[in-house]
Amino acid sequence: MDEELIAKKDVLELTGISYGQLYRWKRKGLIPEAWFIRRSTVTGQETFFPKEKILARIAQIRSLKEERSLDELAQILAPEAAPVGARWDDPTALAPIGKAGKSLLWKEGGYTFPELVALACGAQALRVGVRPAEAKLLVDLVREEEELLRSPTGVVVVLGEKAVNLEGLSLRLTLGVLGREPLVLDRESRVKHRVDLEKVVEQVKLALGEVR
Amino acid sequence: MERHNVSISGAGKITGGEYGDVRIAGSGRVEGDVTAEELCISGSGRVQGNAKAREITVSGSAKFAGRVEADVLETSGSCGIDGDAEVKEFRCSGSQRVGGKLRAHYVRASGSLQVGQDVEADVFTASGKFEIGGLLSADRVEVKLVGNSRAREIGGERIEVHTGSGFSLGINLAGLRLGRFATGSLTAETIEGDEVDLEATAAQIVRGKNVRIGPGCEIGTVEYSQSLQVHEEATVRNRVKV
CATH class of the missing domain: 1.10.1660.10 (Multidrug-efflux Transporter Regulator; Chain: A; Domain 2)
Incomplete structure (x- = not known):
């Protein structure tokens, strides 16, 4: 792009x-x-x-x-x-995650900053109608990427969709991709949902600043 | 934990670690990273790691292999820092080299200053020669030219470059008028500031709100938004009001 x-x-x-x-x-x-x-x-x-x-x-x-x-x-x-080391117990109190993110939580509090960003990516996807199972793909991609969150400029997380026709049986596969722009997919695939990581990182930081 | 003071006055070495005051008056070496209240090198000293102290003074010859962090860094002999320097107050009057980036609140350079990458400060004043490989950025840049200085880019709020009083070479040659080289010069690719006041400067582009181009300047393009004054002994190829 x-x-x-x-x-x-x-x-x-x-x-x-x-x-x-x-x-x-x-x-x-x-x-x-x-x-x-x-x-x-x-x-x-x-x-x-x-x-x-x-x-x-x-x-x-x-x-x-x-x-x-x-x-x-x-x-x-x-x-x-990026706030390192700190942990948050109630991610849904942060606006970028909110109630939509409730279904994505996987533990009882103690979320790290990369995990909050991951949740925010997922919650944002849910809000535009991405299915929960697919939103979880986004969360999984981002939650361990602490290093990447320090320089998130140009980094995107994408849900790609590929339609496959097998003897009259039509399948739609979704895969999650984490990479830097420009991201190129093959012609039979399309980008279903795109997250600008830098923006989400910023939103989470701002939200944290307001809570504190 | 109590921190011990150490001093080397003949020849010697200490291992890295946390100290109170470290004084090297003869020839000394610190092996590893060092943290100290005060680090004072007046002979010949070498730190083979990172150095962090409230105050670092060098009056002989010192070499730092890593990065240097201090509230006050004052050097008057010859000082070489291979890594970055992050200090609040930085005064150098000898020959100073920083291989990486220099970040400071206040920089006062009166000897010769050489920085490999960017210099970032609130206030940068120089009355010696400097060479900056990257961007020199400060709220206030005040330069009194002595030798031939250069920076890739200069940017900030207020940028003032004046030819020195020329008490050394300049005054002897004043009658001969050897152009801008008689009292020093500055070369940069771009200079950007709100208030820009230049003398004896060669630049491809100068951008600013109020720009004054003084004697001895050779400027490719000046882009200004409010006012522009050009001295008759200056060359400006293009003038653009934006």
Whole structure:
């Protein structure tokens, strides 16, 4: 999936933020290093960003900035600042998981951060009508990926579906795939559900920040 | 647990670990990672691991094979750090090299500073020569040019680059006017800031809100959003108001 890019100067013009703010937010880790894409243009080197992500992030920083310090924001938004070691007993209290996630729980509390993200991926799928057995595939794929959650930019979890015709018997197989964009499936398969891991990680972090 | 102070005043070595104050006045070696209150090297010292201390001072020659973490890092001799440096206050007046990334609240460089990757600070002031392999980013960048400095990119809120007072080479050659090399120069690919004020700088692109291009500058393109002043002894090939 090709993301639409936006030049740095256009970000500044569109949002009205200053160079000072942009560089400060970068230093604090509020804007991930991976979003800074350097390209050669006719005028020389220029930096581009994934448009949708950077605009959403700037809006987010601005709305949260009122009540929290930049350092607190960094804790929430910086990808490498995934809360390690902490455990949560009631995942359904977190908005991204919610009641929909109830059917996905597999133990009595003590969920780690990667497990919460996994549950959120599953719950999100359930909400758009994915069957519970398939949502569980997503959960299983993500729950052990602690390392990956530190740099989730461009990582997707996908449910792919393949239709197979065997002597008049038609089967539909679903498989879960964890990978980085661009993800390519064969022509007989289609993407049934796609999760942008970076977004889910962020949602879970924000929700945790609100609970605490 | 009580932490012991150690000092090496002849030649010697200590093993890594946690100490109170570590002083190396002769020639000494720390084998492994070291954590200390104060680490003071005034002779020749070598840390063969990571170093973490509240205060690190180097006035002789020191080598750190790993990363360095400190509230205050003050070097006045020759100091080489192979890994990253993460400090609150960083002052170097000798010859300083950081192989990785330098992160600090405050950087004051007056000797020669060489950093392999990015430099990130709230305030960066330099009155010596520097070479930065990556991005120099700070709220305030204040440079008084002495030698020929370079950085791949510079970005921040307020960027000021001025030619030095030139008490060494500059004043002797002032009558000859050897162009920008007489009092130092700065070379960068891009410079971006809200308030940008440059002298004796060569850059492909300068972007900013209020930009002043002073004498001795050679700029490919200036993109500005509010104001642009160009000195008559400066060259700007393209001016774009955005």
